[in-house]
Amino acid sequence: MTDPEALKRDAAAKALTFVEDGMRLGLGTGSTAKHFVDLLAERVQAGLKVVGVPTSEVTRAQAERLGVPLTTLDETPELDITIDGADEIDPALNLIKGGGGALLREKIVAAASGRMIVIADASKRVEALGRFPLPIEVNAFGLGATERAIAKVLEACGCPAPLTLRRKADGHVFVTDGGHMILDAACIRIPDPVQLGARLHSVPGVVEHGLFIGLASCAIIASPGGAEVVGRV
Numbered sequence: 547m548t549d550p551e552a553l554k555r556d557a558a559a560k561a562l563t564f565v566e567d568g569m570r571l572g573l574g575t576g577s578t579a580k581h582f583v584d585l586l587a588e589r590v591q592a593g594l595k596v597v598g599v600p601t602s603e604v605t606r607a608q609a610e611r612l613g614v615p616l617t618t619l620d621e622t623p624e625l626d627i628t629i630d631g632a633d634e635i636d637p638a639l640n641l642i643k644g645g646g647g648a649l650l651r652e653k654i655v656a657a658a659s660g661r662m663i664v665i666a667d668a669s670k671r672v673e674a675l676g677r678f679p680l681p682i683e684v685n686a687f688g689l690g691a692t693e694r695a696i697a698k699v700l701e702a703c704g705c706p707a708p709l710t711l712r713r714k715a716d717g718h719v720f721v722t723d724g725g726h727m728i729l730d731a732a733c734i735r736i737p738d739p740v741q742l743g744a745r746l747h748s749v750p751g752v753v754e755h756g757l758f759i760g761l762a763s764c765a766i767i768a769s770p771g772g773a774e775v776v777g778r779v
């Protein structure tokens with residue numbers, strides 16, 4: 547059986563072949579994106595000139611430690627490519643992201659990029675989004691009211707779902723890099739991700755949600771047979 551970490555690294559290595567000297571990169575978050583930053587750092591040490599915007603404090607710390615030059619979207623508001631992982635990828639390259647809690651910065655960085663390349667092992671491929679609980683980032687103020695409003699939206703969009711306030715392994719509430727909380731919605735199947743995404747944005751208190759619609763231009767999916775490029779790089 548192939549080691550899942552080896553598959554993630556294969557996807558990351560394939561993505562690196564699309565990185566060119568002088569590029570401005572969005573650096574994703576999660577175990578797959580971590581492989582990409584590791585491999586990128588090796589190329590930087592060998593002389594590749596790039597600059598990156600990290601999508602989380604964890605990725606920032608990793609990139610700094612490995613000597614990958616960093617910038618911000620204030621200094622560099624337009625990026626060439628974001629390379630990031632995903633929790634689910636549907637056939638239209640719509641995604642669920644946010645399993646690592648970095649969805650807000652990940653979406654801002656992806657939207658500021660000319661292209662988003664998703665890297666994943668084949669287990670992330672699904673026919674319809676929703677089996678992975680949808681992360682919804684919310685402001686702490688008015689949490690109870692926001693939760694009720696989200697529940698109504700989920701029901702109206704055909705995917706009523708229990709909402710769980712995300713906690714860390716030690717039981718403390720998980721707080722995002724932006725100081726918000728996350729409600730995970732166990733939808734099972736989302737009939738219309740576009741509609742759900744739009745309606746979630748209309749709920750006061752919702753900061754962002756983990757549906758990435760139309761942002762990814764390409765996915766690199768690694769399986770024991772190799773790393774397949776799906777879509778347009």
Ligand SMILES: O=C(CO)[C@H](O)[C@H](O)COP(=O)(O)O
Nearest residue numbers: 576577578631644645646648
């Ligand atoms: O969205 C994310 C973090 O917010 C990650 O990209 C997603 O959770 C996938 O992570 P991994 O590569 O560890 O499976």
